[in-house]
Structure formats: structure tokens, C-alpha cells
Amino acid sequence: MSSKNGSKSAPHAPSSFRVEVAGKPGYEGAAGAQVAAQFAHLGMALPAEVRVCPIYEFTGRLTPREVEQAAKDLLADPVTQEYRVGESGMSPAFMMAPHWRVEVWLKPSVSDPHESSVRKALKDLGLPAPERVRCGTVYKIVGRLSAAQVERAARKILSNPVIHRYVITAP
């Protein structure tokens, strides 16, 4: 019952890995521009750039090598995307001007079909089943925005507080 309100944040167990996927230069995707355009509806200046990236968190039973394999063979498209595990591996896809970072995750009380697809695919790849998989989205926002404005955008555009939690990191 403890997870019901969903406000408890997960402590980072040592065996937890994060994989972030980003489009290679020229393949950043159209989603960012669409998100940027919506800032106008909140009466804010348009950000100079927004990038939208999937992010995954695995907990338990996967070795770093296996996480690397999952990222390479499953989570990132080798032609248009790159990935990084944790903070490592600064590659061109992850080079960006200083930006606000808003991570949006589903609350633990909400079942995530994306998560079950990832679990299934890991199994199909012959990888061990992690204890926990979480799938989220990172919005990287370049622009002159105040903390309060980013907070408002997070609530009104980037997430639905009914089902999501978000974490904001300043540039």
C-alpha cells in the first residue's frame, strides 16, 4: 500500500542503471519543436531549443555489460540515435548548450505498458529480468526561463501531475 500516493521517490540502489537515448545531430526529432511551440500558450518566451529524449532505469540483476547490450540492441536505434549509461560517454548527441532538464516519470501506481514491452523485449534478447524497469522522458530546454516558469511548464505542458512525477534540474 505504500506506493499508492506515488510521492515517495525511489532511493538509488547501487545496482540501478540509467540509460538515456538521444538523437544524433540532425536527428533530434520534431517533438522538441512541438513542445517549444506550446510555451507560447503559457504566455512565455519560446525556448531557443527543446530536445525530448527517452530515459530508462533498470534496478537489480543486470550487469553493466548487460545494460550496455540492452541499450545498444534494444533501446537506441543505431542509425539515428546514441545512448549513454549513467553520466558516462559524452558523445555528440548529448552535447548541448546549458539547459534546464525536466525528467518526467509515471507514478508507481500507474501501470506502464511501455515498461512491460521493455521487459518482454529484454527477455526475448536472453537478458535476465530486472527487478524494476522504469521508462520516462527527459525534456532538455535551452532558454532564458526562471525556475518558476520551468515549474509551470512542467505541470502544464510536460506532465500531467495526476499520473506523473517530475524532477527539474537547473542548468
Added chain:
Amino acid sequence: MPTETLTPPSLTIKNAAAKELVEMSRLHGWSLSADEMAAIQAHFKKAGREPTRAEVETIAQTWSEHCKHKTFTSAVRFSDGKKQIRFKNLLKETVFAATEKLKKPWCLSVFRDNAGVVAFDDEWAAAFKVETHNHPCAIEPYGGAATGVGGVIRDVLGVGLGAKPIFGTDVFCLCPPDYAGPLPDDVNHPRRTFSGVVEGVRDYGNRMGIPTVGGAIWFDPEFRFNPLVFCGTVGLMPRWAVEKSVSPGDLIVAMGGATGRDGLHGATFSSAALDDSSSPAAVQIGHAIAEKRVLDVLLQARDARLYRGVTDCGAGGFSSAVGELAADCGARVALENAKLKASDLEPWEIWLSESQERMVLAVPPKSLKALEALAAAEDVELCVLGQFTATGRLQVTFKGAPVVDLDMGFLHDGLPKKERTAVWQARPQNGSRKASGPSDAAKLRRALGDLIGHWNVCSREWVIRQYDHEVQGGSIIKALQGTHADGPGDAAVVWPHAATGRTDDYRALAVGHGLNPNYGRIDPYAMAMNAADEALRNLVCVGADITRAAFLDNFCWGNPEDPKVLGALVRAALGCRDAALAFHVPFISGKDSLYNEYLDSKGERHNIPGTLLISAIAPVHDFRRAVTMDFKAPNDPLYLLGWTSDELGGSLYAEWCGRPLDGRVPEVEAGSALEHMRALSAAIARSLVASCHDLSEGGLAVAAAEMAFSGSFGACLDLDEVNRSKEVDSDEVVLFSESPSRFLIEVPEDKERDFLKAMKGQPLKRIGSTLANPVLRVVSMDGTTLFEEGLDALKSRWRDRMPEAMTGARPSDGGKL
């Protein structure tokens, strides 16, 4: 009934005071009234024990507005100031009574299963269901709309022994996305609701490989707190699969997704108004791929005849699915057998969970092995929950301990009958606008430009292009038509034999909708008649056979405890009955969503305008003869079918003039309309018509403009030629009146004589012709040219409205006509 105490925690209601019972219901979110709680108390007093929580939860779900339609099936005392009507059962004596009276032999299953079923040909039947998912869409538009689509697809999978979903059709009532008024912080901005709902429908339908072929959208700021989202699915099934029969001894098998703590109290939630503290547990994210796998197993198992009954897990989860299938026999369920997402679920939570993508089947024990093999091959989980019995009881245990032990009779018929009061007071007729004298040409021209870009007219391309409307390969008449594939179609035509492989059979199905809450503001009876008329008009435009049409109703209303709100609902139900009888079109299924109200922080109630959607389905005997609405050639004669009266009440033009409710609301003369509609659809089926479009919002002017710019040919219209009643004395009425049952028809020049012969005796009049010039030229009743408007200008206003509001882009900048 056993008297020993059931699994704790039991509730203590046996000796509770009435006030405590009500408080208990509120605390647990059961949405049970004082009377209902008292009935439950009396039942358990008689049994000599306390109920378990699971038992009261089960009763609350079964008696909920969502499952039981308790308002619609209740006794109602209705008064309209002049006469009183007492209904013993509102639904049975209105909508359903018409169906019984019409007794169409091709109606195979009406009002008793998860969807309505009509015969399509000797071998196949079509199942159709439309239902709403309003409350979840208000809170989480994307998840709410996706699970709405998933739910209605499961309804079609769970009708009879299951139908294959062949297309979807979805209707929304939303606040305009450019709404700039104040909103409470907990209410999603309409732009977000709109894009979220569209994305939810898109992702679920597209991922399941079911085309979304059409629908409708109505915009009105009054939907800002409570958007309406109607999800519809049509399925195809062999006629032998229409009936299900559960036998004692059959295994209760759950198939599909695992059970989690999802969407608890979704059904009772539908009996409650939204307020600032609405629960997030009612919201889920759909998993289309999981449902697609269930679909694949189910249809193979159906054709191998591995089960005798099936239903979907919707609101109320296992409790209502098992309860419904076992209603005539009984069931024993061991909940520990359910596949769970989390290990800490309490038994009542497993029983009530509304986790998506699950179906419940009645499987003869000898077929279980074969079913398990099929499920394993498609990677679908399956578990045996228990067995159907002949005890007449619903008995649920968890690891041997009893959880629920209820009498089926009490569960399904124990709901205390309550007579409700309904009052209807006709609005005083506001004086008709007198605008005699010379027309203000500039004003009418301006009105046309504004109306063509009105939220309730403008192009839906931004939405439609997000949907896959081609998958399965059966989409014949698509939502967007014309030379640039962007004109607004009337009805979708789908060829079911794309799914059966009978490629030399050209019969198809057409689906159309009718909805206009503005008319309902003046008179809900007129709204119902007009919705029926519009749904049929849309079918006629493509050449469907409306003698074989069937209706579905969907009522979305505010709080029916207010006698005025209920009075309006009764008026609409009477309209449905009369429309069905007059058009000879039976209702085959329906749904209602009540309590669409928002309680703001100041305690003020905001009800939605009572809204009725009528959806219609009919066969097209040869789809090769179906027509689209775009003009096909220059210099073709243009005919207007039907009478034009001064009926601007509730019209877009009246709204544009700033007096939306002034004037007479359109009145349907169903008898004569039916005759000319049948004649027209027969003429279309004989290929005597090049294009046809019905006159709806915005009247003749808007219909002509749409046909012209969709086909890239102009038109000249002479308003004096229009068949009209005597009181019509101005150009504005002829141009913008929304009189029902009218069609603008382009006839190929060389078929004009045959067309006139086929339409002999009908209220038909040639009012102009198509032009090679891309202009809409309108000649006034006094013979002078009223205005001439370029199609480019009209089209860009029509096409740009929505994309501009949603993305800031104007497609018309990208290229001309």
C-alpha cells in the same frame, strides 16, 4: 447463506444508523445512496451477518450508473406543464419500445449484450457499439481516450462469442482549444485535452491495427470542465456467433493482462460529479499491443469453438464480468488463481480491479488444453479463476477463505426502485428576426467567411491525418475527400469483406453520426429528432440503404437529481422514440453518461449542456456506386432536395448574430423526409448522382462552399429557386437556415432526365449549376448577384483554423488550390 463471519475486514453495517451508512458510502467511494445502503443493510440483517467489503463493493459496482443505468431504467414522473407522463422504466418505454414495435427481423441482438448486432448478409453480422469515457478524459486525456477506445473494442470482442473489430469511429465534444477564459488550476486547458484525446485515440487504434475511419467533433466552451469522448467500434462476426450460452460446469477463464491496482472505482466514479479531489486511481494508460494479442487468441478460439461465452472486463473488473456471465446460473471463484501485477493486492482489490485488456470466458473443461495452447502461441496469459455453477450464488474465495457470497437475485434485482421527478418547461419563443428589405450583401458574405472557419465547421484534417484510416484495407469512402483529399466527408464506407476474403462481394457498411447540443438548449426533443435526421442524412449521402439502418444512442447529461436536468433527458428520450418510429429505424444499443458536472471550489455546479449522439449504421449494397461530396465536373446541374423554412434557432448563423437561441429550432417532418431520403439513396445506388452533401451547420451556404472547394469547381446558386415555406422572405434565411432533411446534389448532365424520373414527386428543385471558375456565386431572391466569393479564400479559412490554434502553422501558406 452461511452465517459464519467472512474474511475480515468485515464491515459493521447491520446496526448502523442511516447517517452512518451514507457516510460509509462516501468514505469508500461507493456512490450508493441512502436508499441503496438501507436495502443492503436490510439484506444482510435478514442473512444474520455483516457483509464483507468485497460484497458491498460488488453490489456498488453492479448497481452503479455505469453498469445498471439506474436513472435511465428507473420510474420517472414527468411533467411538461401541460401533461404528466409516468414511466415505470424510462428506457423500456421510450428508446427500447420503438425497437420492439418496429420488430426488424435483421436485428439479431439488441440491448442485451455488449453491443448491438444486425445482420449484414446471410453469413455475417455487424456489431456496433459507441460508448463514452468522459470522466477519465477530463483528468488524463491521453490515457482516458486510449482506454476508452480499448474498452469499446473489447465490447465488440465480447458481444456474443466475439466480433472482429473492423473500424473505429470517434466523436468528441470539447471546449475550443483557443479558449482564453479563466480555468481552475486542476482543470486541463482545452488545447491539452484536445490534443491528448486525439493522441490517445490515435495510439490505441493505430497500434491495434484498427482503422479510425471517421467521427465528429463539436466545440463549445461549456465542455471545458467535462469533455465528452465517444468511442465507437464496428465488428464483424459470423451469424452463428451472435449468441452466448454459459453452462454450469464451464470454467471461468481470465485472459489477457495481469490484474493490478488499476482504476479501482471506475464504475462508481461515473455516478459522481468531478471535483477538485478526483481520484487518480481512475486513470490508466492503455496497452494496445496486449489487447491485439488477446484479440488474435480470441478469434481463433471462437472459430475453433473453444468457449461458450465471453465478456470483457470493463468497469467493475472481474466482479461485473463474472457477475454478468453467471447472472442466470451462479459462479465460484478462487481469487488466488488470478495473475497479479503486484503481490500486495487485497482480495477485494483483485475482484474489483479495472486493469485493462482482460476478457473473461466460459470454457468447457475439455477445451481448456486447446485454449491454453492457442494462448501460449500468441504469448497471452490465461488463468482459470473458477467455475460456473447452478447455485444461483456468486461465491468468491481467497485461499479458501470466503470473500463474497451473494445471491444473484439480490445482486441483479435488489436495487431499490426509486421514482424520480422530471420537469420540462418549454422556452418562451423568442421573436423571429425580421430582416425584410434588401439584403446586406457584405454582411452575408462576411457571415459565410466566418462560418466556414467556425469551430463547428472547420476542417478536421489535423485530427484525421493522425489516425490510420487505411489499415485492414477496407476503407472505401474516407473521411477526407475530393481532388486534394481534404474535403469533409459525410459518412464513412467500409468494406467488411476485406477481412473475410470474399473479394467478389461488394457490399459495404456505412456509419454516420448526428449531434447538435445547441438545438438541445432550446428543446431536447428537437435535438433528438435532428440528430436522428442528421445521422440518416449522412448515410444517404453515400448511397447507403436506410431501410436497413440501425441507430445507437448515447446520452451525456448533467446531474439527473435535478428535476429540470432529468426533464430535458426525458424530452430527448421521447424524441429518440418518435424518431425511431417515424424513420422506421430501430435503436440496437445505447449508453448513457450522467453526472457530467463540475463542482468548483466555490461550491458552484457546472452542468454540461445535455448532449445526445445518435450514430447510425446501414449497408451499402454496392460500394462501387457510393459517392463522395466533392463536385466532380463543371456545368453540372445542382439540385436541392427538401424544404427550407425559417429555422435559425440554435443555428450557427444565429450564434454569429449574437442571439444563439432566437428563432425556431429546426423541426423534422420525418414522414415526408423518409420518403425523399429513400428515393435519393436509391438514385445514388443507380449511379444517377455525381456528388451529394447534406445541409447541416451553416445551412446551404456552407454545404455549397464545402462541395465546391473540395472538388475545385465553382458553383452558381439562385436563392429564388429554393423550395421554401411562405414565411421565408430573406436571403439570409435561405443561405443559413438549418432546416433538416435537405441535400445538395450534383447530377451528371447526361443523367439529369433519369434522375428527375427517379425523384418524381419529391421536393426537388434545380437551384444552379457547377462552374469551371473557382468561385461561389450567389444570386439573391431579387435577381441581383448577392456576392461572389473565391474558393481559395473560403478554403483557407476553413482549413487553417484548427492547425493554427494547435500548432501555429497555416497549411494554406504551403500551396494554393
